[in-house]
Amino acid sequence: MLGKLALAGIKHRRRDYLVLLVGLTMSAAIFYMFANLATNRAFIKANAVVSQASLIFGFGAALLILITVVYIMYANSFLLSMRQHDYGLFMMLGATRKRVGELVFLETLILGTLATAVGIVIGLLMSQFLVGFLLDMLGLHLAHLSAFYLPAIIATAVLYVGLFILASLFNLIRLTRTTVLKLLHTDEQANQPKNHPFRQAVSAILGIVLLAIGYWALAAIKALQVAAIPIALVTITIGTYLLFRATILVIIQGLRRTKWARKHLNGFLLGQLNFRVYNYTRMLTIVSLLFAMALGAITVGSGYHRQLPMMANSLGTYTIAVHDKTAQEQKLIDQLNVKHQATYTQKRHGKVVYYNAAELKQQPFELNKGTTEAKYQTHPKYYNESLKKFKQSGSQSLDFLSLAIRGEQGFFAPKIVSAQQFAKQPGKTVTVTTVRVKDMDQDKQVLKQLNKLELKRFAQPAEMTVGNYQSYELMSGFFGGLEFMGYFLGIAFLAMLASCLMFKILSGAPGDQRRYRMLYKVGVRHSLMRHGIAKEIGILFLIPGIMGVIDVLFGLQMFKPLMQSPMSPYLGIGSIFAIFIGLYAIYYVITLTLYWRIVLPKAPTD
Amino acid sequence: MATNTVVDVHNLEKTYGKANERQYKALKGLNFTVEAGEFVGIMGASGSGKTTLLNMLSTLDVPTKGDVVVNGHDVTKMRGNQLADFRAQEVGFIFQDFNLLESLTAEENIGLPLALKGTASRVMDQAIHEVAETLSIADLLSKYPSELSGGQKQRVAAARAIVHHPAILMGDEPTGALDSTSARELLDLMTTINEKQHMSVLLVTHDPFSASFCQRILFIKDGQIGSEIKRGDQDRSAFYQQILNELGTFNE
Ligand SMILES: Nc1ncnc2c1ncn2[C@@H]1O[C@H](COP(=O)(O)OP(=O)(O)O)[C@@H](O)[C@H]1O
Ligand SMILES: [Mg+2]
Numbered sequence: 001m002l003g004k005l006a007l008a009g010i011k012h013r014r015r016d017y018l019v020l021l022v023g024l025t026m027s028a029a030i031f032y033m034f035a036n037l038a039t040n041r042a043f044i045k046a047n048a049v050v051s052q053a054s055l056i057f058g059f060g061a062a063l064l065i066l067i068t069v070v071y072i073m074y075a076n077s078f079l080l081s082m083r084q085h086d087y088g089l090f091m092m093l094g095a096t097r098k099r100v101g102e103l104v105f106l107e108t109l110i111l112g113t114l115a116t117a118v119g120i121v122i123g124l125l126m127s128q129f130l131v132g133f134l135l136d137m138l139g140l141h142l143a144h145l146s147a148f149y150l151p152a153i154i155a156t157a158v159l160y161v162g163l164f165i166l167a168s169l170f171n172l173i174r175l176t177r178t179t180v181l182k183l184l185h186t187d188e189q190a191n192q193p194k195n196h197p198f199r200q201a202v203s204a205i206l207g208i209v210l211l212a213i214g215y216w217a218l219a220a221i222k223a224l225q226v227a228a229i230p231i232a233l234v235t236i237t238i239g240t241y242l243l244f245r246a247t248i249l250v251i252i253q254g255l256r257r258t259k260w261a262r263k264h265l266n267g268f269l270l271g272q273l274n275f276r277v278y279n280y281t282r283m284l285t286i287v288s289l290l291f292a293m294a295l296g297a298i299t300v301g302s303g304y305h306r307q308l309p310m311m312a313n314s315l316g317t318y319t320i321a322v323h324d325k326t327a328q329e330q331k332l333i334d335q336l337n338v339k340h341q342a343t344y345t346q347k348r349h350g351k352v353v354y355y356n357a358a359e360l361k362q363q364p365f366e367l368n369k370g371t372t373e374a375k376y377q378t379h380p381k382y383y384n385e386s387l388k389k390f391k392q393s394g395s396q397s398l399d400f401l402s403l404a405i406r407g408e409q410g411f412f413a414p415k416i417v418s419a420q421q422f423a424k425q426p427g428k429t430v431t432v433t434t435v436r437v438k439d440m441d442q443d444k445q446v447l448k449q450l451n452k453l454e455l456k457r458f459a460q461p462a463e464m465t466v467g468n469y470q471s472y473e474l475m476s477g478f479f480g481g482l483e484f485m486g487y488f489l490g491i492a493f494l495a496m497l498a499s500c501l502m503f504k505i506l507s508g509a510p511g512d513q514r515r516y517r518m519l520y521k522v523g524v525r526h527s528l529m530r531h532g533i534a535k536e537i538g539i540l541f542l543i544p545g546i547m548g549v550i551d552v553l554f555g556l557q558m559f560k561p562l563m564q565s566p567m568s569p570y571l572g573i574g575s576i577f578a579i580f581i582g583l584y585a586i587y588y589v590i591t592l593t594l595y596w597r598i599v600l601p602k603a604p605t606d
Numbered sequence: 607m608a609t610n611t612v613v614d615v616h617n618l619e620k621t622y623g624k625a626n627e628r629q630y631k632a633l634k635g636l637n638f639t640v641e642a643g644e645f646v647g648i649m650g651a652s653g654s655g656k657t658t659l660l661n662m663l664s665t666l667d668v669p670t671k672g673d674v675v676v677n678g679h680d681v682t683k684m685r686g687n688q689l690a691d692f693r694a695q696e697v698g699f700i701f702q703d704f705n706l707l708e709s710l711t712a713e714e715n716i717g718l719p720l721a722l723k724g725t726a727s728r729v730m731d732q733a734i735h736e737v738a739e740t741l742s743i744a745d746l747l748s749k750y751p752s753e754l755s756g757g758q759k760q761r762v763a764a765a766r767a768i769v770h771h772p773a774i775l776m777g778d779e780p781t782g783a784l785d786s787t788s789a790r791e792l793l794d795l796m797t798t799i800n801e802k803q804h805m806s807v808l809l810v811t812h813d814p815f816s817a818s819f820c821q822r823i824l825f826i827k828d829g830q831i832g833s834e835i836k837r838g839d840q841d842r843s844a845f846y847q848q849i850l851n852e853l854g855t856f857n858e
Contacts, residue, residue: 259727267721271709518705521666522766523694524722525687603689604667 009086023499028119030492033127035152071496076167078503091180101176105168112164200246207243210235219557241285265532284544287497291548294493296555297486299573309440312472313380317368317399318434320467332450336443340436349427353404353412358419402466403432498587509598520601541588612774612806613640618672632658634829645800645807647820654826656810660778664697665689677773694722698767700777704759706751712762713747719770737765757788774806781816793819818846
């Protein structure tokens with residue numbers, strides 16, 4: 001009988017349950033995708049470059065678990081908020097606590113298990129398609145990435161079902177400890193927090209001090225090393241919390257005294273915020289921190305990737321060197337945006353490679369100051385040396401040596417001889433063409449083909465790179481993994497934190513239902529109520545968003561020592577922020593639509 | 607004559623339930639009027655349709671058939687925003703469960719109808735303090751509903767109902783959740799409002815004591831007006847006796 005009643009209650013709110021279920025399912029799916037990437041041995045082994053980043057993956061997984069725990073906490077409180085009135089009613093009707101407790105436990109567990117199972121299936125599908133798509137977009141090719149990986153499935157199932165068992169127990173304890181009356185009337189409480197000037201002043205000052213320490217720690221990462229991160233994490237979180245809690249009431253109460261507050265529903269909006277924001281402080285602080293992490297992850301990941309060509313260009317003088325170019329290769333070279341090009345004839349004999357002085361005089365070998373002087377690392381400065389000087393210094397540069405590789409033994413020793421001598425010199429004749437392009441990113445596809453052809457004909461020791469393009473490829477393998485992590489974690493974080501906020505806000509909806517019903521009776525227009533709700537929820541979304549952006553702007557300081565100017569972690573963050581804000585806005589709209597549907601009184605119809 | 611009528615109900619019918627569902631006819635052709643400045647009571651047993659009637663008058667629900675004219679507005683012809691504006695401007699309502707917003711102070715609650723109209727802050731202050739004087743709640747203005755007793759809450763609700771000078775004050779069992787002292791205070795206040803501000807009052811109740819404060823009482827039975835009695839020059843206790851007698855015969 002009770003089971004039937006409970007089922008009827010669920011049916012009545014099936015749309016809200018659907019939202020909850022979809023949210024939990026997505027979370028499980030994201031977790032599976034990540035677990036699959038992070039733990040898939042075959043995949044990691046096959047991608048040596050990426051395996052260097054497996055530490056980062058582990059770190060990411062830890063963060064993801066953390067946010068999953070927070071997420072399920074809020075989803076669960078949303079579930080409870082929907083059900084507690086019913087449960088209270090059952091108890092009032094004479095159902096024993098034990099019976100209701102069983103019901104609560106089962107309901108939570110069934111919902112959770114269902115979400116986990118569906119989530120893993122969706123995660124499998126997403127791994128198959130989405131991950132491939134994301135990698136493709138980043139120009140990465142990771143071999144042996146299979147969507148189905150048993151240990152990842154087990155990890156996801158164990159974590160989620162475990163968390164749901166905990167959540168069920170929590171609900172059980174919570175419901176059996178509260179009185180029936182409280183369960184029936186929880187919606188009606190709207191405690192107005194009081195001002196405590198002295199306490200607030202102290203906590204504001206403490207908050208500012210902690211924030212200052214946190215931001216300083218981020219900027220001083222060079223001195224503090226790894227310790228900077230935990231220091232900043234703790235101080236910024238607590239500092240934000242204290243400062244926010246100390247100031248928000250003063251601000252809202254100040255606004256309440258203005259004339260603006262006495263127009264239309266503004267006073268009601270401030271009254272709502274007054275008790276809501278205060279109760280939300282902890283939540284908003286966590287969300288703002290997660291927001292910052294997500295945004296930071298994407299910004300840093302993509303920042304490295306965007307700056308790769310710049311970094312690669314500081315490593316050498318030419319983009320690519322082609323030996324004994326074929327007609328096909330010549331065709332490809334013609335497609336490049338060439339900035340500088342030269343062709344030299346070599347005669348390789350014994351351990352020595354001979355060059356023709358006349359040829360070098362006519363088209364001197366270009367050198368890059370960036371490879372030797374730190375000052376020019378990011379503004380490559382190309383120059384030539386006189387032949388005499390070149391014989392002593394330039395010809396010993398790695399770039400020049402690399403034009404004649406002698407297998408595992410290193411390089412042929414270069415020797416520059418006069419034209420007559422060169423003509424008489426015995427040895428194997430090889431021509432080599434060096435090309436420097438204007439923009440590596442732009443010519444990426446052609447360069448890739450060229451490089452492939454070159455490597456096929458002239459084997460090269462592993463770990464050795466010739467030309468900036470090869471350095472670029474090597475680095476993008478490494479940083480690409482980082483970038484992929486950044487995007488993946490960033491989007492996952494954003495999705496989960498925005499849903500946390502959504503569930504937290506929606507948990508308050510049943511209480512607001514009564515308030516808007518009252519407003520309706522007093523004669524408030526529908527449109528006014530809609531706008532009021534949009535503003536209220538908008539502010540609740542905006543606060544962590546703004547705090548998170550500030551955290552990121554400071555947090556990126558941490559990466560400054562790793563990127564020398566004009567490379568900067570702040571480069572091009574505008575577009576990343578825009579994508580992020582767009583995604584966040586979608587969550588706002590979803591929350592708002594749901595809230596309107598739950599809260600707005602329905603006008604009578606005949 | 608017509609200009610003095612505040613409420614005119616003609617052949618009012620209300621049927622609950624959709625056409626294809628089980629239907630229940632709560633009001634079956636009701637007729638009555640309330641003149642300006644009158645204090646009218648509506649009595650009837652539980653389930654007789656009192657709340658239903660009041661919901662029609664205050665546009666919280668729509669009639670199935672018939673006309674309702676309040677202060678010259680044909681309520682049945684209004685739609686959307688017109689309905690909300692009508693509630694906000696023409697009627698003051700006191701509910702059994704107070705209907706106060708607990709996130710707002712008493713002052714903010716009382717000011718709400720004025721804020722909705724966009725009244726200037728200064729005018730608003732004046733109106734709030736005037737009504738707070740009348741209802742002796744001036745010292746409660748800065749408190750939140752959770753800090754008030756039931757009687758105090760209902761006085762704040764009454765202040766909110768009349769602060770914008772509506773054409774009619776309606777109460778649906780406003781004393782239902784109050785102890786006898788607070789109930790009496792509220793009824794005295796409503797009498798004061800009726801006499802001093804010449805505001806029409808429509809009081810729905812099942813309690814003879816509350817009803818004895820009215821000038822005229824309509825008895826509803828089975829969705830229709832069964833009978834009507836007038837206080838005339840009698841004092842309240844005599845009228846109370848008359849009500850009890852009427853209920854005795856009415857309920858047979
Ligand atoms: N929304 C509704 N749907 C169906 N029936 C209703 C609804 N509201 C009231 N009724 C029925 O109409 C009748 C009159 O109810 P009501 O006006 O609340 O009575 P009163 O206020 O006099 O106690 C009752 O029998 C009640 O069951
Ligand atoms: Mg009633």
